[in-house]
Amino acid sequence: MKIYNANKIIPGLIIFLGLITFPMWYNMGKAAPPPEIKFDTPVIQQMAVKQCVLPKADMRTGHMQLLNEWRTQVVRNGYRTYVAADGKEYNMSLQNECIKCHSNKTQFCDQCHVYAGLQLGSVPYCWTCHIAPKEAK
Amino acid sequence: MGIKFSLLVVAALIAVVFLGVKVVGMYYVFGVIIPYLAILTFVGGFVYRIMNWARSPVPFVIPTTAGQQYSFPWIKQNKLDNPSTTAGVIGRMALEVLLFRSLFRNSKVELRDGPKLTYQWEKWLWLAGLLFHWSFLIIFIRHLRFFTEPVPGFVHLADTLDGILQVGLPGIYLTDGLILATVTYLFIRRVVIPQMKYISLPADYFPLFLILALATSGILMRYFIRVDLLKVKELAMGLASFHPTVPEGIGVMFFIHFFLVCTLFAYFPFSKLMHLGGVFLSPTRNMPNDSRMVRHVNPWDYPVKVHTYEEYEDHFREKMIEAGLPVEKE
Ligand code: HEM
Numbered sequence: 001m002k003i004y005n006a007n008k009i010i011p012g013l014i015i016f017l018g019l020i021t022f023p024m025w026y027n028m029g030k031a032a033p034p035p036e037i038k039f040d041t042p043v044i045q046q047m048a049v050k051q052c053v054l055p056k057a058d059m060r061t062g063h064m065q066l067l068n069e070w071r072t073q074v075v076r077n078g079y080r081t082y083v084a085a086d087g088k089e090y091n092m093s094l095q096n097e098c099i100k101c102h103s104n105k106t107q108f109c110d111q112c113h114v115y116a117g118l119q120l121g122s123v124p125y126c127w128t129c130h131i132a133p134k135e136a137k
Numbered sequence: 138m139g140i141k142f143s144l145l146v147v148a149a150l151i152a153v154v155f156l157g158v159k160v161v162g163m164y165y166v167f168g169v170i171i172p173y174l175a176i177l178t179f180v181g182g183f184v185y186r187i188m189n190w191a192r193s194p195v196p197f198v199i200p201t202t203a204g205q206q207y208s209f210p211w212i213k214q215n216k217l218d219n220p221s222t223t224a225g226v227i228g229r230m231a232l233e234v235l236l237f238r239s240l241f242r243n244s245k246v247e248l249r250d251g252p253k254l255t256y257q258w259e260k261w262l263w264l265a266g267l268l269f270h271w272s273f274l275i276i277f278i279r280h281l282r283f284f285t286e287p288v289p290g291f292v293h294l295a296d297t298l299d300g301i302l303q304v305g306l307p308g309i310y311l312t313d314g315l316i317l318a319t320v321t322y323l324f325i326r327r328v329v330i331p332q333m334k335y336i337s338l339p340a341d342y343f344p345l346f347l348i349l350a351l352a353t354s355g356i357l358m359r360y361f362i363r364v365d366l367l368k369v370k371e372l373a374m375g376l377a378s379f380h381p382t383v384p385e386g387i388g389v390m391f392f393i394h395f396f397l398v399c400t401l402f403a404y405f406p407f408s409k410l411m412h413l414g415g416v417f418l419s420p421t422r423n424m425p426n427d428s429r430m431v432r433h434v435n436p437w438d439y440p441v442k443v444h445t446y447e448e449y450e451d452h453f454r455e456k457m458i459e460a461g462l463p464v465e466k467e
Contacts, residue, residue, distance in 0.1 A: 009191045012417060013184060023284035023377035031380040032286035034367040061363040068306035116366050117282025117292065125303065
């Protein structure tokens with residue numbers, strides 16, 4: 001059967017298909033495995049039991065919620081000590097506590113965040129105010 | 138009736154994926170096979186529907202659109218509402234698609250005591266509809282961060298603007314609140330206005346509930362029942378690059394969200410959601426009002442054998458001259 005206005009409809013359809021399949025040609029068939037994150041900082045290497053504030057799985061998905069809680073506790077309530085489930089005490093601070101152990105911010109925090117597609121520039125924006133650790137590039 | 142049925146279907150979909158993943162462990166089915174089938178159905182169905190529409194002839198020019206048409210030079214034409222050129226048509230279409238211009242003209246008619254007929258401005262549907270569609274688009278664009286590596290700049294831009302409030306961690310997005318509020322409005326509107334309720338079918342409720350469930354599951358996943366986003370991205374990148382893998386340990390919340398998306402995509406070409414493509418093929422939106430400049434030939438016209446006056450004169454010229462009748466060519 002005849003196709004009417006094919007000179008407009010077919011290019012339009014091709015543009016639409018091009019847009020909707022964007023991820024398929026943008027990556028050009030390259031899979032991107034998640035980054036290898038590094039724990040080889042001096043502080044972590046000296047730890048007998050290598051553990052984070054929360055169990056690893058909880059940290060992995062929920063560290064921003066923990067940071068949010070810490071921030072509220074410090075900035076609004078004035079408490080600075082966090083007692084973990086196993087009784088260990090932590091100073092509720094982004095740049096003094098997390099970064100004490102994870103002093104390799106660009107190899108650790110940023111690796112994940114760039115891969116997860118958080119806003120570029122100051123992945124995340126916290127570091128526009130908080131002081132990022134000095135690292136040998 | 139339609140409401141209960143649609144709710145039941147959405148609930149059943151969620152139950153299916155929950156049982157399928159949690160109990161049976163069909164990660165590969167819900168993580169790879171169904172998504173690929175859904176996207177194939179979407180693309181194939183979409184092309185089929187559009188080509189089907191492209192085969193339907195447009196018998197007449199449909200010039201009855203609002204605004205002054207092209208006329209004498211001293212009468213001002215409304216170039217966007219009643220265009221006579223291709224550029225004008227593109228302008229009208231852009232306004233329609235990007236700003237829902239014809240919905241902006243929506244009004245409410247009521248018969249009051251008196252009896253009096255009243256017309257009222259009714260902008261809520263326009264506002265909710267527009268906010269809903271833009272939120273959906275922005276959410277869609279933001280989601281490309283899972284499907285691209287490196288993540289392109291416009292995705293970051295959408296992310297930054299949408300998260301501009303920087304409230305809480307993970308930061309709230311404007312579009313998350315907007316999409317929930319507007320879909321809820323669009324649903325309530327169908328239920329409380331009697332005429333709307335009367336004409337609403339399961340095909341109207343189902344997409345609303347599906348999108349509501351989709352957005353709710355996404356929001357739950359982001360703020361409450363968190364999943365490992367790195368693994369989600371690994372899965373998504375695998376799909377986009379045709380090296381599918383299903384990393385272990387992604388929460389079931391993700392599979393619910395993902396299955397609802399697949400349902401939406403697979404359902405799309407067979408539903409009213411096809412207005413995405415259909416709006417571009419609407420004759421009242423895409424035809425210039427140039428019926429006095431260009432002849433529109435009805436494709437349905439039967440090829441009638443005509444005998445023009447010139448042919449008639451050629452045929453009878455001598456006889457006409459003999460009879461003293463005037464002729465155009467001597
Ligand atoms: C067009 C269909 C989709 C809609 C309307 C939708 C909607 C949403 C919404 C409203 C959220 C809440 C957070 C946000 O706004 O980013 C969300 C989160 C999420 N969606 Fe979707 N989604 C869709 C498709 C997908 C697809 C195809 C995937 C598969 C990769 C996906 C994976 C996710 C994940 C992992 C989250 C959590 C994000 C986070 O924690 O930051 N969504 N979705």
